Amino acid sequence: MKIIIAPDSFKESLPAHEVATAIAQGVRQAAPSACIHCVPMADGGEGTVLAIAQSTHCKLMQSTVQNAMGQPVTATWTMTNNETAIIEMASAAGLEQIQPQNRNILRSNTFGVGQLILEALNKKARHIILGLGGSATTDGGVGMLAALGIQFMDKNNTLLEPVPAELARLEKINISGMDPRLSQIGFTLASDVNNPLCGHHGAAAIFGPQKGATPEQVLFLDQVMANYADITATTLGKDMRHEQGAGAAGGLGFAGLSFLKARFRPGVEIVAEFAGLAQLIENADLVITGEGKLDEQTLQGKTLAGIAALAQQHKVPVIVIAGTLGNNYQALYNKGITAAFSLCNGPMSLQEAMQKTSQLLQDRSRDIMQVFLANQTNKRDKNYKLK
Numbered sequence: 001m002k003i004i005i006a007p008d009s010f011k012e013s014l015p016a017h018e019v020a021t022a023i024a025q026g027v028r029q030a031a032p033s034a035c036i037h038c039v040p041m042a043d044g045g046e047g048t049v050l051a052i053a054q055s056t057h058c059k060l061m062q063s064t065v066q067n068a069m070g071q072p073v074t075a076t077w078t079m080t081n082n083e084t085a086i087i088e089m090a091s092a093a094g095l096e097q098i099q100p101q102n103r104n105i106l107r108s109n110t111f112g113v114g115q116l117i118l119e120a121l122n123k124k125a126r127h128i129i130l131g132l133g134g135s136a137t138t139d140g141g142v143g144m145l146a147a148l149g150i151q152f153m154d155k156n157n158t159l160l161e162p163v164p165a166e167l168a169r170l171e172k173i174n175i176s177g178m179d180p181r182l183s184q185i186g187f188t189l190a191s192d193v194n195n196p197l198c199g200h201h202g203a204a205a206i207f208g209p210q211k212g213a214t215p216e217q218v219l220f221l222d223q224v225m226a227n228y229a230d231i232t233a234t235t236l237g238k239d240m241r242h243e244q245g246a247g248a249a250g251g252l253g254f255a256g257l258s259f260l261k262a263r264f265r266p267g268v269e270i271v272a273e274f275a276g277l278a279q280l281i282e283n284a285d286l287v288i289t290g291e292g293k294l295d296e297q298t299l300q301g302k303t304l305a306g307i308a309a310l311a312q313q314h315k316v317p318v319i320v321i322a323g324t325l326g327n328n329y330q331a332l333y334n335k336g337i338t339a340a341f342s343l344c345n346g347p348m349s350l351q352e353a354m355q356k357t358s359q360l361l362q363d364r365s366r367d368i369m370q371v372f373l374a375n376q377t378n379k380r381d382k383n384y385k386l387k
């Protein structure tokens with residue numbers, strides 16, 4: 001029996017490779033002879049670089065850059081043999097790096113992501129895959145663009161700091177100082193979501209609150225993004241605000257699509273490709289996956305939706321173990337998920353569940369395997385009797 005264990009990370013609790021290990025332990029308790037393949041997954045957000053580096057056996061690189069609040073942070077990235085750099089924006093400007101009391105959505109930016117791109121250019125990257133998701137920012141990527149040489153100015157040609165608080169006064173964008181090497185390389189966005197830049201489904205409205213934005217700040221940020229998109233359209237002669245993924249990572253997607261001529265792809269597809277997940281699933285009996293929260297957002301291009309789509313093509317059942325089963329998670333039952341289970345074995349606080357995640361994962365996967373094995377044995381016995 002071949003089981004694929006391909007979970008995402010459980011945010012702020014357990015990275016994907018540890019989730020996979022815990023599930024594998026549970027599976028082994030119930031099915032000691034099962035052939036188990038662990039494929040830690042990611043969707044463009046945190047864990048993307050690690051997942052791809054593990055699949056490709058590429059060396060991890062470290063660079064010190066600015067985090068979203070301008071403090072030094074060591075960011076990890078990797079480069080494949082054919083000079084494709086894989087950069088994860090969350091390792092420079094991720095939400096998890098900033099303590100809740102230090103978060104300030106109006107002043108956080110993606111400057112460190114631009115610094116990472118420059119590092120990759122210095123190492124002669126010919127193609128850059130930029131992972132989007134898990135950001136602490138809603139700056140539309142202006143921080144990144146400023147690090148790459150683009151200037152943002154007000155009506156008096158005074159330079160603006162590349163942070164949302166200043167962007168309300170944006171009237172001009174000067175691209176003449178952009179690093180010329182950028183025009184020689186290809187960019188691909190590996191995005192965790194496909195939201196547009198502005199409006200009800202935009203970067204500020206959907207993801208602002210989880211970064212600490214108040215309702216008033218969400219409105220302000222949305223207006224700032226709309227103005228920035230207007231000025232970008234005048235500067236470049238194209239308007240990418242409605243494109244898929246423009247609103248990913250606080251609008252960094254928009255900056256990539258507009259200024260770096262990047263191609264959008266769901267991050268999970270890219271991570272799955274590097275891991276050869278489709279071929280693994282094709283011959284599998286069962287896929288077990290998991291993530292911190294399963295809900296409607298999962299359908300917006302998150303890891304589990306991608307895995308479920310692959311498994312559906314090959315008619316392989318998919319079981320999900322999630323920390324929380326949120327709003328309308330059953331919608332995924334039409335998208336290739338066979339069943340979803342909560343991690344918890346009884347009432348418990350979030351803190352308790354987060355502390356015990358590894359043990360709980362082991363227990364639930366053992367239970368799930370027991371049911372799966374009983375069902376397989378039943379099927380075999382019935383077929384035998386019919387013969």
Ligand SMILES: O=C(O)[C@H](O)CO
Nearest residue numbers: 133134135248249250
């Ligand atoms: O970073 C964010 O804003 C979300 O993960 C969506 O990309």
